[in-house]
Amino acid sequence: MDLFLTICTFICVIFASVYIYLSWNFEYWRKRNVKGPRPKLIFGNVPSLLKHNRHMALDMQEIYEKYKNSGERFVGIFMTRNPQILVIDPKLSREIMVTNFKSFRDNEPQLWANRRVEEISTRNPFLSLTTEWKEKRTDVVGGLSANRLKSALPIIMEACSKMTDFVRNETVESRSVIDIKSICYNYTLEVVADFIWGLNAGAFQSKKPANQMLDMSRSLLENSFKAVGFYYASGLAPFIRNFSYVRFFPEQTEKFFKQIQMDALELRLKSKTDRPDFLNYLLQLREKKNVSHLDMVGHSLTVLLDGFETSGALVYHALYYLAGNQNAQNKLRQEIMENLDENRGVSYDVLMELPYLDQCVNETIRLISPIPVFSRRCSEQTFLENSANSKVQIDPGMILHIPIYAIHHDPEIYPNPKEFNPERFNEGLAKDLGQRGCFLPFGDGPRICAGMRLGQLESKAGIFEIIRNFKLTLRKGDNKLEHVDPNAFIIGLAGDLLVEFECIK
Numbered sequence: 001m002d003l004f005l006t007i008c009t010f011i012c013v014i015f016a017s018v019y020i021y022l023s024w025n026f027e028y029w030r031k032r033n034v035k036g037p038r039p040k041l042i043f044g045n046v047p048s049l050l051k052h053n054r055h056m057a058l059d060m061q062e063i064y065e066k067y068k069n070s071g072e073r074f075v076g077i078f079m080t081r082n083p084q085i086l087v088i089d090p091k092l093s094r095e096i097m098v099t100n101f102k103s104f105r106d107n108e109p110q111l112w113a114n115r116r117v118e119e120i121s122t123r124n125p126f127l128s129l130t131t132e133w134k135e136k137r138t139d140v141v142g143g144l145s146a147n148r149l150k151s152a153l154p155i156i157m158e159a160c161s162k163m164t165d166f167v168r169n170e171t172v173e174s175r176s177v178i179d180i181k182s183i184c185y186n187y188t189l190e191v192v193a194d195f196i197w198g199l200n201a202g203a204f205q206s207k208k209p210a211n212q213m214l215d216m217s218r219s220l221l222e223n224s225f226k227a228v229g230f231y232y233a234s235g236l237a238p239f240i241r242n243f244s245y246v247r248f249f250p251e252q253t254e255k256f257f258k259q260i261q262m263d264a265l266e267l268r269l270k271s272k273t274d275r276p277d278f279l280n281y282l283l284q285l286r287e288k289k290n291v292s293h294l295d296m297v298g299h300s301l302t303v304l305l306d307g308f309e310t311s312g313a314l315v316y317h318a319l320y321y322l323a324g325n326q327n328a329q330n331k332l333r334q335e336i337m338e339n340l341d342e343n344r345g346v347s348y349d350v351l352m353e354l355p356y357l358d359q360c361v362n363e364t365i366r367l368i369s370p371i372p373v374f375s376r377r378c379s380e381q382t383f384l385e386n387s388a389n390s391k392v393q394i395d396p397g398m399i400l401h402i403p404i405y406a407i408h409h410d411p412e413i414y415p416n417p418k419e420f421n422p423e424r425f426n427e428g429l430a431k432d433l434g435q436r437g438c439f440l441p442f443g444d445g446p447r448i449c450a451g452m453r454l455g456q457l458e459s460k461a462g463i464f465e466i467i468r469n470f471k472l473t474l475r476k477g478d479n480k481l482e483h484v485d486p487n488a489f490i491i492g493l494a495g496d497l498l499v500e501f502e503c504i505k
Helices: 002-023 056-067 090-099 130-142 146-151 153-170 180-197 212-236 238-242 251-271 278-289 293-323 326-338 348-353 355-368 404-408 422-435 452-469
Strands: 074-079 082-087 175-179 374-377 382-385 391-394 399-402 470-474 498-503
Touching: 056 074, 056 082, 056 404, 074 399, 082 090, 090 374, 090 399, 130 278, 130 293, 146 153, 146 348, 146 452, 153 175, 153 180, 153 452, 153 498, 175 180, 180 212, 180 251, 180 278, 180 293, 180 452, 212 238, 212 251, 212 293, 251 278, 251 293, 278 293, 293 326, 293 355, 293 452, 293 470, 293 498, 326 355, 326 452, 326 470, 348 355, 348 452, 355 422, 355 452, 452 470
Parallel strands: 082 399
Antiparallel strands: 074 082, 175 498, 374 399, 382 391, 470 498
């Protein structure tokens, strides 16, 4: 009996210790007079991080909707057992990203990758340390300037031609049902392979073996999602990270792109070709700053991630929404046809300034929000005004989440937010909404997305060419505007997106 009581007591002590460990700081925000939802043991306030039953952006959207009219500018939440902040006031989002940037220079993602293990991913400005990100970002952005992209437009239009030729060959008796996800990812792969390395990805070859570059490019983001999941799950017991780790970029993928970079450099140096692409810029950067081969690979993969996955998602979502809105599609096609030059082409300046095309792109990224949550890390002690006459001390290391998806789907800002309505962005309203912190698809301030210009250019070019050449129609009853993939890094629609294409003669 004594042994039984001893065992029971021991078990109770263990369970009590675990419970105290998991919940001891659940009073953190109450002690600081900061409102917020009551956390659940183990799961905190964002249970989807561990359950994977839906996208974490939807958990944050629920909290945002509950507290947005509470008079608070932010609320306290718990990611597993860790106290963090969820921004509720869109104006505060811009304050954090722009006006008080010096106090929030760091990204939470810089904590995701282990610098002792990974050589390439940590060279991405998104994942770089405070002491490195500005230099890394400057190096990348220099190769994506408006003038350089203007010179590179023929490279992008060549990829557009491959895409439209492929779709035209796929149509049978003038009509065919096609999975636009596959088409758009093949298109953006063609763009980035040619623009970054001067390579033909072969994504539109009709009878091709498995495309290794496509598989490796997809694995970059797929594995990063697992790495982020591990980072948040291990927040229950951070010491686990000392002996267990999920790589942000798979080792095999790093090895593949290191070799791609080396082969492309050797070929370019032998051919002595002067081409307006990113590889040519990297060679100039190497002469000027003596950047290492690993830095060149890191810069190239930064552009790849921005130009492949996010841009591909933007194009296929835009085409899917346009297929479901014939009035918007016809209006866009009319604008396109009216702005073709004498050679039936389009210039960089015209393409980037087409007002209705710009509205369609803005409405698409409002709906899908490629990065649904921006997470900043306090870099120096500061104070944030919360409710009236209330300031809260924010200490270095505190994580603040800006729920972009929730803000972009707020019915008080965007009536009928699930509806695809490009007219929301009439007359330059995107700029006004951005200044109010209500439209931030690429972030804002000094850490705004480095690949924004490239993403916009290739997305607009792809949409432009498809809409001018084909009429798109959804199959009857096929509407997935509310179906969000819970296992995607970039929020979007799950499964195949089948659209009927009809050639315009």
